[in-house]
Amino acid sequence: MMQTKEPSFNGSSEVAERVSHSATSDRPYKFVLKGAAFFFGAVVLVFVWSVLQAAWPALRQNGFHLITGTSWVAGGNGPFGAFALIADTLITTLIALLIAVPIGISSALALLFLVPPKFRTIGASLVELLAAVPSVVYGLWGLWYLTPWLSHTVQPFLAGITGSQFPFSGPQQGFSLLLAGIVLSVMILPTIVAISRDVISVVPVDLIEGGLSLGATRSQVFTKVILPTSKTGIMGAIVLGAGRALGETIAVAMVIGSNIQMPKSLFSTGGTLASTIATEFGDASGNTGAALAALALILMVITASVNAFARVLTNRAKATA
Amino acid sequence: MTDLLTQLPPDPIYDRRKQIQERAAKTIGRRTLISRAYISMLMGCFIIALIPLGSVIYALINKGIAAISWTFLTALPSQPNLMQQDAIGGIGNAILGTIIIDLLAGLVAVPIGVLLGLYLAEATSRVADFLRAITEIMTGIPSILLGVFAYEYVVVPTKQFSGLAGIVALGVLMVPVIAKASEISFRGVPSTLREAGLALGARDSKIAKSITLPVAAPGVITGVLLSLARAMGETAPILLVVGASGAWNFNPLKPISALPLLTYNYSGSQYPSQRAAAWGVALALVTMILILSLTARIVSARMRREKR
Numbered sequence: 199m200m201q202t203k204e205p206s207f208n209g210s211s212e213v214a215e216r217v218s219h220s221a222t223s224d225r226p227y228k229f230v231l232k233g234a235a236f237f238f239g240a241v242v243l244v245f246v247w248s249v250l251q252a253a254w255p256a257l258r259q260n261g262f263h264l265i266t267g268t269s270w271v272a273g274g275n276g277p278f279g280a281f282a283l284i285a286d287t288l289i290t291t292l293i294a295l296l297i298a299v300p301i302g303i304s305s306a307l308a309l310l311f312l313v314p315p316k317f318r319t320i321g322a323s324l325v326e327l328l329a330a331v332p333s334v335v336y337g338l339w340g341l342w343y344l345t346p347w348l349s350h351t352v353q354p355f356l357a358g359i360t361g362s363q364f365p366f367s368g369p370q371q372g373f374s375l376l377l378a379g380i381v382l383s384v385m386i387l388p389t390i391v392a393i394s395r396d397v398i399s400v401v402p403v404d405l406i407e408g409g410l411s412l413g414a415t416r417s418q419v420f421t422k423v424i425l426p427t428s429k430t431g432i433m434g435a436i437v438l439g440a441g442r443a444l445g446e447t448i449a450v451a452m453v454i455g456s457n458i459q460m461p462k463s464l465f466s467t468g469g470t471l472a473s474t475i476a477t478e479f480g481d482a483s484g485n486t487g488a489a490l491a492a493l494a495l496i497l498m499v500i501t502a503s504v505n506a507f508a509r510v511l512t513n514r515a516k517a518t519a
Numbered sequence: 520m521t522d523l524l525t526q527l528p529p530d531p532i533y534d535r536r537k538q539i540q541e542r543a544a545k546t547i548g549r550r551t552l553i554s555r556a557y558i559s560m561l562m563g564c565f566i567i568a569l570i571p572l573g574s575v576i577y578a579l580i581n582k583g584i585a586a587i588s589w590t591f592l593t594a595l596p597s598q599p600n601l602m603q604q605d606a607i608g609g610i611g612n613a614i615l616g617t618i619i620i621d622l623l624a625g626l627v628a629v630p631i632g633v634l635l636g637l638y639l640a641e642a643t644s645r646v647a648d649f650l651r652a653i654t655e656i657m658t659g660i661p662s663i664l665l666g667v668f669a670y671e672y673v674v675v676p677t678k679q680f681s682g683l684a685g686i687v688a689l690g691v692l693m694v695p696v697i698a699k700a701s702e703i704s705f706r707g708v709p710s711t712l713r714e715a716g717l718a719l720g721a722r723d724s725k726i727a728k729s730i731t732l733p734v735a736a737p738g739v740i741t742g743v744l745l746s747l748a749r750a751m752g753e754t755a756p757i758l759l760v761v762g763a764s765g766a767w768n769f770n771p772l773k774p775i776s777a778l779p780l781l782t783y784n785y786s787g788s789q790y791p792s793q794r795a796a797a798w799g800v801a802l803a804l805v806t807m808i809l810i811l812s813l814t815a816r817i818v819s820a821r822m823r824r825e826k827r
Contacts, residue, residue: 227724231641234634235650238694242653245691248671249664304564312562321565328572330812332752334782335801339575341786342582342798384571391568413543415550417557438659445661447755448783472663472755479670479759494667498660505659509652 249498252491259485264492270458272478278489280496282460286375286468287497289461290450291443293379294386299436301383302390306398307420309391322395329388337452340381345372345453348380353465368465373455376464378473381449386439393438397431397515398424431515437508445501447472471497583802586795592803596765596776605792610800612767613776616682617807619769620761620777621751624686628693629743635694636701636739637727651702657695665691666756673760680762682771688756693746700742704735737822744815748808754779778804 256264260277267279309321353370360366401424409419425432455467456477469477471493482490594609639651665688673684708731716726732739762774763784778800785797 224722224724227722227727231634231638234631235638235642235647238631238635238698239650239653241691241694242657244672245665245668248668252667252671301564301568304561305568308561308565312558313565324569324572326812330748330752330808331575331805332754332779332808334752334754334779334786335575335579335805338782338786338797338801339571339578343574343578387568387571415554417554418550420557420561441659445659445663447661447663448758448779452783452786472661475663475667476755476758479666491667491671494664498664501659501661502656505656506652508659509655 246498249491249494253488253495256485256488256492257495260489260492264489265496268460270489272458273481273483273486275485276489278485278492280471280489280493282458283469283471283474283493284496285461286454287444287470287472287500289375289464289468290378290382290454290470291440293376293464294382294443295436295440297380297383298387298390298439302387302435302439303394303425303432305387305391306394307424309395310398311416311420325388325391328384329392333385333446333449334452336381336385337449340377340449340453344377344380348372348374348377352376357465364462365464367463370465371455371467373453373467374465375454375461375468378450378454378468378470379464381453382443382446385446385449386442389442390435390439393435393512394428394432397428397435397512401427428515430511430518434508434511434515437504437511441501441504441508444470444504445472445497446470447476451476471500579798579802579805582795582798586799587802591796591799595767596781598765599790599792604790607790607792607796610778610781610803612764613778613781613800614803614807616761616764616768616775617751617778617804619771620682620685620689620757620775621747623682623771624689624693624750625743625747627686627690628697628746632694632697632743632746633701633739635698637705637731639698639702640705641723654695654698657691658699661755662688662692662753663755663759665689666759669756669760677772679772680760680774682761682768682773682775684760685757685775685777686771688760689750689753692753692756693750696746696749697739697742700745701735701739704738704742705731707738708734737819740822741815741819744811744818748811748815751808751811752779752804754783758783778807 256276256278260267260279263277263279265279265284266281267277268281269277269279270282305325309318309325313321349370349372353366353372353374353376356366356376357370405423405427406419409423410416414422450470451473454469454473456469456473457467458469458474459466461468475490475493475497478486479490591609592614593611595612596610597606597608599606635650635654639647639654668691669684669688673687674680677683712730712734713726716730721729757777757780761777761780763780764774764776768775782797782800782804785793785800788794788797
């Protein structure tokens with residue numbers, strides 16, 4: 199009996215030897231994976247470095263004036279101050295969020311709980327379709343359809359409310375910060391709907407049913423159970439949407455009226471950080487090229503921090519879920 | 520015995536419960552009303568969210584089809600002038616340019632993206648956490664910044680606008696998207712399958728090749744196709760680096776034409792014919808993007824079904 203077992207034991211030790219040999223000889227695989235990962239890391243490093251390097255002359259020339267100053271002559275030699283551009287970027291993003299956040303969260307709730315089950319997948323696909331449309335098409339749409347609508351209907355109406363005073367003063371020409379904000383709101387809507395739908399869908403059914411069994415109405419369950427439970431994740435969705443709005447380029451460039459000035463009202467034309475890079479890069483002369491790279495640097499710092507913040511929020515939401 | 524029970528002081532909880540029930544009954548009418556209003560508001564918001572989509576699709580079909588013809592899709596563009604304002608030619612070379620840039624960018628980005636995804640799914644070191652954060656942040660970086668990058672590192676050294684610069688910009692844009700999608704599908708592979716491979720003595724590379732990759736394939740392929748679709752519509756980086764071309768161009772080292780760029784340029788044209796044609800270009804672009812996204816869905820659905 200012992201004798202017959204012997205060969206198999208030998209055999210398995212042979213296998214073990216080969217296994218341990220293969221384990222040590224699997225270095226190429228690890229090497230390839232690490233190689234790809236570190237290559238991408240290096241590319242990102244070079245990317246950051248390239249923007250920093252291109253912006254360096256403008257940073258040296260203008261210093262903090264770049265953020266706080268308001269003088270910007272395209273094609274000139276400076277000094278360059280991007281305060282108006284930063285302000286326009288923040289204003290358009292804020293308008294976009296004011297419109298897209300309530301509509302987006304409501305749509306997510308509707309998609310999950312209110313729309314008849316048959317149409318839920320269709321509704322979700324429609325929202326995905328909204329995300330697949332490229333930004334240049336939204337720009338074109340804003341240019342052809344929203345510009346006349348804004349100048350004929352929306353702007354006169356808003357101006358009527360405040361009597362053409364701030365923040366609805368100035369010429370009603372369609373192209374404006376307001377229009378850019380509206381177009382942006384459409385563009386960030388899919389992001390907000392999709393992500394808040396994801397985080398709301400993991401709210402435990404027990405909680406929802408608990409609320410209903412206590413006699414709460416559906417709206418009470420929405421506002422007192424579902425939204426508070428998924429608060430962090432929804433914040434993450436909003437911040438991600440904000441990040442997208444801050445960096446959106448072409449659609450904004452097509453509807454904002456590309457004009458660098460301090461915003462006087464929501465009807466002012468203007469230019470965001472991203473849209474100004476797009477519209478002026480082609481014929482940048484003198485020190486403008488470096489100044490535009492400095493805009494890119496400011497934009498990179500802002501969007502990277504916003505995205506990092508969104509990541510923290512969504513990770514926290516995942517951890518508590 | 521029964522006397523004793525009835526003589527007990529009433530439990531305060533009954534009182535409290537009665538109060539609550541009374542209040543609930545008193546307010547149920549108001550609460551139902553508020554709830555109905557709230558729910559119709561939510562549905563209203565959902566419908567409002569769909570209006571822009573409807574409007575964009577209507578515009579694309581209505582205005583786009585009017586601009587599209589066989590010649591428009593296959594001919595070279597021509598520059599209209601005051602005498603011949605309607606001579607806009609076609610977009611054949613732009614369609615070709617878009618396909619070339621997108622495919623070559625994909626060719627570079629797919630292997631790196633998938634391997635990066637595999638690394639992020641398997642590695643647990645701090646370096647891996649850091650790279651994961653970088654990857655996620657890069658998915659949200661504005662695409663125009665990659666245009667600036669490609670300009671500095673391709674256009675300036677080669678002293679030439681080129682398709683290559685566009686490929687670099689779009690490639691860097693695609694890698695994190697592919698990596699994220701792959702990482703998620705690799706993580707979805709049941710650990711029992713991988714452990715079965717380990718128990719058979721397979722090495723990591725064998726497990727990756729024969730177990731992880733095939734099982735995760737639907738998700739990976741979907742991610743790849745969606746990143747191709749996303750890159751195809753990108754205008755901002757292309758605008759800075761690919762230049763413009765009015766001829767058939769297969770050489771990525773030369774300036775090249777692309778659909779999103781053409782849409783942008785035509786939209787601001789002084790000629791009404793070109794402005795109208797912008798919708799035709801946009802429709803062609805969106806159609807190509809939709810074909811990619813639909814293929815992504817069909818592929819993943821079919822492969823998932825085959826697995827079962």
